Amino acid sequence: MMKKAENIIVGISIGDLNGIGSEVVLKTFEDSRMLELCTPVIFANVKILSFIKKNLDSAVSLHGIDKIDQLIPGKINVLNVWKEGVDLNLGTNDEKVGDYAIKSFVAATQALKDNQIDVLVTAPINKYNIQSDTFKFPGHTDYLDQELEGDALMMMVQGNLRIGLLTDHLPLNQVSAALTETLIKKKIETVRKSLIQDFSITKPKIAVLGLNPHCGDGGVIGKEDDAVLKPTIQKIFSKGTLVFGPFAADGFFGSGQYEKYDAIIATYHDQGLIPFKTLSFGNGVNYTAGLNKIRTSPDHGTAYDIAGKGKADYNSFKEAVYLAIDVYRSRIEYSEISENPLKVREK
Template identity: 50%
Template sequence: MPALPIIAISIGDPNGVGVEIILKTFQDKTMFEHCIPVVYANIDFVQKQQLLYSTQIPLSLVEGMPKQGVLNIAAIWKDTPELDFGKQTTMAGVTAFESLQAAAFAVQKKQADALVTAPINKASITSLDFPFAGHTHYLGALWGGDALMLLAHNTLRVALLTDHIPLHKVTAAITIDLIKRKAERLSKTLQQDFGCQIPRMALLGLNPHASDQGVIGNQDDTILKPAVAELKNQGILLTGPFAADSFFGQKRYINFDAVLSCYHDQGLVGFKTLAFGQGVNVTTGLPFVRTSPDHGTAFDIAGKGVANHDSFAAAVQMACTIYSNRQKTD
């Protein structure tokens, strides 16, 4: 039997639901059959929230190799951070970054096999040490590679050509080269991580009605269609552009292994309408595996014990699956 993967877990913003969904996930003892989890925090911090949420999970302070069948805690602070649930604070941002950095370094140093991140608050964490628009860009800079944001639930997968940029910058950002690069990355990801032998991908149009033959802009005709044609010549099956407004409503996604969306809300409105609370955010194109839940810090319910942990549990399971799939293909 192969060794269980070691999963490094960052706690996200301590004033959000991060630790709650981590604890609820590993309250299910069968999760320990899939991985050896290591949470980057300190044991007092986690114990206090065990009491708050009435979970009963065996905890173990990491001294050497992490143990199987327990929630391992890698101590990264001497002093336990103060909790102020639902509040955006600078200290919470510092705490979130320290946990993320320690967990990401552990994966980079081969002390862990994959990274699962609980949600951060972008306004709290942004600083000179973290001048990024989120996890995806930070990990791309730290680990190297061409990061691609992909949301997945069962066979529904939506990837983004552009992710955390303002809408007014999207059109200028989309080029033939970008489409080709991201489609090539997505195709490889579908093969390597999801077992799709000959990936079939759909490209959503940039303008309403995919430009309507040049009536509503021309980028779909002058940029998207030429990129699709060039990829076809390379043997990469990207079809489109499709009018985005009806694509999900007509369930056209079921004919494809993944959908490539031009911008964040275009793809994720459809995805989260169909799979919110069950989906997983996968950062592809990096040398290591990283997943996260499909939601944010949920400040409005933080500390109340009512957070749904399904997406985080799915993120842990998907990290294990992708790591295993990569081991088979390496």
């Protein structure tokens, strides 16, 4: 049964309190219409957010709660994950503040696992100050991959532009060895399934970018495209998945070729994210596809240089909330259709 809009509970991990995360969260919900789309619950501390709110001269009203079942629709709920005060020095890298970012994120993830929230939207963290004896992950995605069911895949989304990654936070000198037939098959299938259940695309078309310049030029500039990527893509295509490539990455976006496909899969991080961030104009969203739960985040970092100055653009975070809600609804519809295929005819 589809939930009413305001009953969709959006959990928000607060990210690095010295960065712009709190600012983009508060700015997003300054628009009261957002509370007609969902019920937000921020995993943090109401006193520290009230301090940040005052510093930003924000007019939002915060509702502090100590238990998730105390949240109220129509309010910006703040779940007190900790009670003590936190010393902030906006715009600086602080390990102690990084600890609170992880407290927020871990608590929000547990609430997601326990079905206390419907979706999770994560504000930016600093990948350096979050490291500790109890948290040794490069970022959000890797931890979620461990805690949730499925295989996480980083997918950048803005409108009809969707770019997934075969490898994400991996040093460039390790990418070639990581591109195995097994990995390629798994990632393409994850993208295919996500396009169907998360984006309601019945027969998705997927493009895969080549690793080397000009896809290796027949082996002159590298053999990976001809030896691994191309035959694997052909095997997958022969079994009914509409996947094409590999395509030379240099002209793929400039020529507008990307517009012909429902998703593009890049072989490594910057190959996908540079064109994505160029084309998305600050409205892009980082979506973790392939998991049994829904998580999105803005496509930017902590932006220490503008933290606390009221200059942060909140559009990416707002789009992350929108996408999380859209995917949640799409998954419910997909589940209902799977249980009753006749519903497709009724539409």
